[in-house]
Amino acid sequence: MFGGSTFPPGTNIPNPNKDFEVVAPPDDTVSCIRFSPGCLPQTFLIAGSWANDVRCWEIQQNGTSVPKDQKMHQGPVLDACWSDDGTKVFTASCDKTVKCWDLGSNQHVQVAQHEAPVKSCHWIKAPNYTCLMTGSWDKTIKFWDTKSPSPILTINLPERCYCADVRYPMGVVSTAGRGIIVYQLDTQPREYKKIESPLKYQHRSVSIFSDKKGDPIGFAIGSVEGRVAIQYVSPQNPKDNFTFKCHRSNETVNGYQDIYAVNDIAFHPVHGTLATVGSDGKFSFWDKDARTKLKTSEQLDQPVVCCGFNANGQIFAYAVGYDWSKALFGSAPGILTTRVGYAGGSLAGPTYHQLGDHTETVDVEYDPNQTTYEVLLDMFWKNHDPTKASSRQYMSAIFYRDEEQKKAAEDSLKKEQKKRVKRIATSIVPLIEFTDAELYHQKYLLQRHTWLLNTLDLDPADLIGSRAAARLNGYVNGYGCLSTFQDEASRFGLNDAQIQYVQRFDMSSSARPKLLVIGAISQNKGIGKNGTLPWTLKKEMAYFARMTKTATEPGKRNAVIMGRNTWLGIPEKNRPLKDRLNIIISTTMESTDDPDVRVCRSLEDVLDLVSRPPLSDALDRLWVIGGEQVYEATLQSACCHRVYLTRIFKEYDCDRFFPDWDPSAFDLIGDQDVPEDVQDEGGILYKYEVYQKKSNSSS
CATH class of the missing domain: 3.30.1060.10 (Peptide methionine sulphoxide reductase MsrA)
Structure with a gap:
């Protein structure tokens, strides 16, 4: 276990699992750990870190460690790998280089170069060639014979390389934007297929698994949203592919869980079970075939950032480290x-x-x-x-x-x-x-x-x-x-x-929340009078309730977003609106302990709230129900997706009005849940209309 690197000298390092701690760990968070191949008589462990170094230990049978040596880069080391014969270690760094550490001569020399930080490196041993594969944030993967300053092959990626794994003859690369590309490495590297991600959020880790013969047949991929997908490259049955939740709090508060990133995944080399480690400070072991959890560790003080098994599967190593990258407050309003x-x-x-x-x-x-x-x-x-x-x-x-x-x-x-x-x-x-x-x-x-x-x-x-x-x-x-x-x-x-x-960082149109405006307006654009509706249309109110209550995803519910006056205009006996999360925008209202109510100061606060777990995982449709200022802010927002209007063909005396907006920025569309005919209720005529924002429009 690593961990002493992030604690000051003299600190009693928390070790609730009673595991062995390595001697002389790195001085900053560990980014990767790799055991030596089974061809060596001894067991060695290497670790790259954000302290710009890679270190090597010999691991004894009794669990103790003996420091051997260390080498430096000009930037944090993001990945490392061994050559198949165990004589060399390759290290990838934020300094845009990959170096080879020859353990025999103890030389550490550059063998590869990218135009941006290098996120992954893997040694490939094929019957007809050997090479080093490197993946970078410059949107390329490159293949090197390590004796030439130029790559033998460069493959362009659609986005930055976030994580990768190689188990000959298969390679898997995951990119920004949740891209997954599988490569065939026999004869020469080439793209085999692109796979649509089964996960909704950014990938952080990927690991290839094999069948009983040792042939690679699929991979596990983990996301920042506490979920792992088991994906077969050529499944015999589509149901063979599945996802499971992990690294989430056991207890719920008001029905919600704390959700943590899956930082690394490793498969046992003998049994085929897998280990996952997460930012909740735990590691867990799983049987993917039985689809069951085998064991979970005690919680550590900090996130568990990476892990690995040794060649015979008898030793499991993991690293614990602080995440300086958290930036929650920076983009919050105010x-x-x-x-x-x-x-x-x-x-x-x-x-x-x-x-x-x-x-x-x-x-x-x-x-x-x-x-x-x-x-x-x-x-x-x-x-x-x-x-x-x-x-x-x-x-x-x-x-x-x-x-x-x-x-x-x-x-x-x-x-x-x-x-x-x-x-x-x-x-x-x-x-x-x-x-x-x-x-x-x-x-x-x-x-x-x-x-x-x-x-x-x-x-x-x-x-x-x-x-x-x-x-x-x-x-x-x-x-x-x-x-x-x-x-x-x-x-x-x-x-x-x-x-x-x-x-590009999770603020694309596919990632941002989609706001749905819903409301009824009179012929003179009125929406209210003295805090209430100036008309009584029971069927229209039933339509409003059905639309705002009905979720499209099982197990989720919708939210209704409103201003303070709209909230107070709802009869007290009907507050909060049932079967929906009620979000009130107000600068004066106090927050409440009611699990069905949230209070935010602005629409930006609402968008921030619903974009993060636990609500991002629990909510389906986001309905904006008024009043005038909230409607206006939503129509001007880049997150506005649709407008569901009930046009009442009659004028009413109103003191609140629907804001001016540009219908040319929207397309009038049909919706199977919305009646198309003109409605007649007690002699009052009205019609439902649905507008969807054009993809090329901006606010």
Whole structure:
């Protein structure tokens, strides 16, 4: 087990599974671990890390480790692999190079080059050739004989390489945008087929499995949404392919689970069972054929980031490390700047490797006209497990600056405790001093996007105080809303190429929430009078209830989104609207413990809320039901998908009206659930219309 790398010297490292810890681990989070091939008489283990190094240990039969050596890159090491004879190790790095570590001569020389960070490397041993396959964020995979400075073959990818695996004669590459491409490696590498992803969210790990003869026949692929897909390349029966949920909290709060990324997958070399590791701090073993879970570990202090079996399957290794890439606050409404650092301890001048009794924390500057301290506290509770006891370095804590913040934090904790079974372990303590973390930790994810940083002319020293950097750090991590980003892009001075680059990170039209406007309007565009409807149309109300209640996906429910006045206009006995999640947009309403009600300050807050687990996994259709300002904001949003209008052919005395909008940006379409004929109810005529936003329209 790795883990000591992310704890300061002298810390008692949590080890609830009583596993063996390697001696002299890396100084930063481990990115990959690989055991030596079975042809060697000894068992060696290598690990690449974000400390720019790769290290090697000999693993003894009794579980102890002996450090052998280490080599360096100019950037974090993202992947590593062994040659088939165990004499060489290949290392792929963010410095855009791949190096060969010859264990006999102890030389570490460059053998491959890309135009962007190299995400994967795999050694291929074929009957008629041997080569190194590398995958990069430059949207290529390349094949090298390691003796030539030029690749023997380059294959272009549709997107950046996110993860890959090779088991001759099969190769599998997963790209950004959830692409899956299978390659045939016999005679020479070539594309075999593209497979549509069975997963809805970004892939993070892939591992090939074999049949009883040892021939590769499929792969397992894991996503950031706590789910794994078992996929056969040529299934005898389509039902052979399936997905299963994993790395999710056992307990639910108001019917929802905490969901974590599947960071790595490894198959047992003898039994064919598989291991998964996740950001919930656990590893689990599974039997894919029986479709059952065999065992789950005790929870560790931090995410488990990677894993692997040795050649005979008798040793399982895993690495534990902190994820500096979290950027939740950066793109939230009203956030000005963010910076990570250390607080709460007595050691003067703490550093990442000499932390003393300090806690890693984030300092958030916000605009009180756009958001509140209470909103930030709500984000804090929703995006980690405050009941989990951790070491001082990673403990859950709120550092307050004054008595007002202290009281708000204490009140917020009391409210949150009522929603939970376990006791919350969060500490609420005064902020005495905050020390900035090292520059390489600031806007950690954004710093991986060197092209974007270079074109923005952002120096690492500017990352702490830059509002653009704080916002972009959130956007490139998939947080925030596309429409909000588009509004801010011009203020930040982003050009078209930079905007297109950022928009690829889970803010595409397929990934963004789709808002459905529904409402009835009179001939003079009226929608209400004195907080109520000026007409009584029971059949039209039944249509509204049927449309907003009916979910298209089993096990999910719809949401209705409304302003405060629309909420208050619903008779109290009917609030909240049944069988739907009620989301109210208001700057004055207090949040509630009702599991069927959420309160947000803006439409952007709503989009952020429904875009993240658990609601992204629990909700189906998002209906916007009024009033006037909420309708207007939705029609202007890039997330507006359809408008369901009931046109009443009569004028009414109204004080609220449907906003002006551009029907030319929409197509009038049919919907099988919507009647096409003119309706007559008590002599009042009306007609249902459905408009869908044109694919090339923008807001």
